[in-house]
Amino acid sequence: MKKTFKITKDFHHKRLDKVLTILLEDISRAQIGTLLEKNAILVDDTAKKPAYKVKTGETITVKIEAKSHEPLKPVDMPLLIVYEDDDVMVINKPSGLVVHPSHTTKGETLVHGLLNHIDSANFEDPMRPGIVHRLDKDTSGLLLVAKTQESLNILQAALKERTIKREYHALVEGVIDHNRGKVIAPIGRHPKKRQQMSIIESGKEAITHFEVVKRFQDTTLIKCQLETGRTHQIRVHMQYIEHPILGDLTYGFKKHQETTGQYLHASKISFLHPKTAKPLTFHAKLPTIFDEKLKSLS
Secondary structure, eight states: OEEEEEOOGGGTTOBHHHHHHHHOTTSOHHHHHHHHHTTOEEETTEEOOTTOBOOTTOEEEEEOOOOOOOOOOOOOOOOOEEEEOSSEEEEEEOTTOOSSOBTTBOSOOHHHHHTTTSOGGGSSOTTSTTBOSOOOTTOEEEEEEESSHHHHHHHHHHHHTTOSEEEEEEEEESOOOSSEEEEEOOEEEOSSOTTSEEEOTTSBOOEEEEEEEEEOSSEEEEEEEESSOOTTHHHHHHHHTTOOBTTOTTTOSOTTTOOSOOOEEEEEEEEEOTTTOOEEEEEOOOOHHHHHHHHHHO
């Protein structure tokens, strides 16, 4: 597998190894060091030292050997399918379910359940077949899945071009005074806690719009629209403005008060069908535990 990155002015004159920890979010520092030693990472087709200061306009090429994995086996999983045809599926994912396997995730994932509906052999990445975008383990709601590689390519391009619209409902800590807002803050891998994301100057552009739905005594129900789709984006942005998601054990302030999961739900998704270009929109009601929490606050 080969990845290429164009150095922007935000990374100009920064150390190559530091830049790589931001660009290669799913790869550890140790793995990056190994790739550099093997000359598997090139800058304008030339091997460089970790301390090399990159320049705007240079191209970084990363060659990663594909890992051999045991073929995934289908699992009989009661998926809540909102929509399905020959090209796409829309799933209402429950909180607590991981979307796809990774080096840090063991056990059954959503992908294992999807294998009863799609053939992983038809996809370039058999470990993430059909996955257009992700939801965090403890985030519930709508997830778009492609059933063919062709549809996956089209939908991932649409996601990159920001034509797939996603809306979330979130219950956040504290009372937000203004009715709506826009958070513009770059997100990258946390420099020390590699499993977390954070607001860092050299991170990727991240934009979240939010609107207050209802205020309670010490919490606020909001709607969020993603303009970009960074890992943990809403969770990190809401923490950044000091209104983290209630129940978020990673980014929240009051970690001991909620143990039933974070109150973040992907409630709406709109996109153009990859084959027909027909506009489609789907909604998902708040899960029972979220709805009951709101009733207890009223």
